Amino acid sequence: KTVSLIGAPTDVGASVRGAGMGPDALRVAGLYEMLRGHGLNVIDHGNLAGPPTPWTPPTAGVRHLEEVVAWNRAVFDRVAAVLAAGQVPLLMGGDHCLAIGSVSAVARHCRYAKKKLRVIWLDAHSDVNNPHISPSGNVHGMPVSCLLGDGPKPLVGWSGEPAAITPADIDFIGIRSVDAHEKQAIAQLGLQVFDMRHIDEHGMRNTMLEALHDVDEDTHLHVSFDLDCLDPTDAPGVGTGVRGGPTYREMQLCMEMIADTGRMGSLDVVEINPALDVRNRTAELAVEFVASLFGASTLAR
Ligand code: ARG
Ligand code: MN
Ligand code: MN
Ligand code: MN
Numbered sequence: 001k002t003v004s005l006i007g008a009p010t011d012v013g014a015s016v017r018g019a020g021m022g023p024d025a026l027r028v029a030g031l032y033e034m035l036r037g038h039g040l041n042v043i044d045h046g047n048l049a050g051p052p053t054p055w056t057p058p059t060a061g062v063r064h065l066e067e068v069v070a071w072n073r074a075v076f077d078r079v080a081a082v083l084a085a086g087q088v089p090l091l092m093g094g095d096h097c098l099a100i101g102s103v104s105a106v107a108r109h110c111r112y113a114k115k116k117l118r119v120i121w122l123d124a125h126s127d128v129n130n131p132h133i134s135p136s137g138n139v140h141g142m143p144v145s146c147l148l149g150d151g152p153k154p155l156v157g158w159s160g161e162p163a164a165i166t167p168a169d170i171d172f173i174g175i176r177s178v179d180a181h182e183k184q185a186i187a188q189l190g191l192q193v194f195d196m197r198h199i200d201e202h203g204m205r206n207t208m209l210e211a212l213h214d215v216d217e218d219t220h221l222h223v224s225f226d227l228d229c230l231d232p233t234d235a236p237g238v239g240t241g242v243r244g245g246p247t248y249r250e251m252q253l254c255m256e257m258i259a260d261t262g263r264m265g266s267l268d269v270v271e272i273n274p275a276l277d278v279r280n281r282t283a284e285l286a287v288e289f290v291a292s293l294f295g296a297s298t299l300a301r
Pocket of ligand 4: 096123125127140226
């Protein structure tokens, strides 16, 4: 198996500056070496190029639309090329708006490869805003809507279909911050949101059994891992931290159960903000969890 690392050094969709340093933080934390150590073939494609973040206020409910499109176009093209080469793309963000490009490329690939796409969205936030309802205009709060076919026109339809995914294709884990209009959207769309209360009441094991129940041998599993899913005491280097996240142990189990399916075909690691971090702790934590996603385990298996 070959894993291709793709750096997208931008904070274009974020509210706070600094997520653009995420790719190098992951490299410094030893992402490449860790994957090699697990017997994987790894290619670091270096960083994609794109426009600087202008830090202008929203226009028609969206911030930096032109620049968000440019970055996502670069991500889409590279993820598509990596998938076409039969490799596993690992997108190193960058903020979470980049999932528009990566998941759109994955969705297009799945249609050609006749695979069933399932997305696991690990996040404190549901990211299902759109320009009409977003309180901030930041596109990192809108990627799920764009992928469902409801977003700014230039960010919709990239997979070749009006929507890259349907509501049934995505499961959310760890959610604990949902804006007022997002709550309505979640209910109307019937999205499967396993919020922190669900994890508290049912445990991570049952939650993941539910989330992964329809993964079979024809499934391509895409994991979109926003580091703010974790508790900020463990992962301080994020721009929009929310307390009350899954514990380290719960998150490890989540990753291990995803790995056990053997179906993860692509991964986003986003929202690491080294400017807010403590001695690169958040990137190092991300590397540990990515190791588990690729099958690291305490005992021989
Ligand atoms: N819901 C808030 C917003 O739309 C925060 C989104 C945070 N998203 C993220 N990927 N960290 O502005
Ligand atoms: Mn988030
Ligand atoms: Mn499901
Ligand atoms: Mn997110």
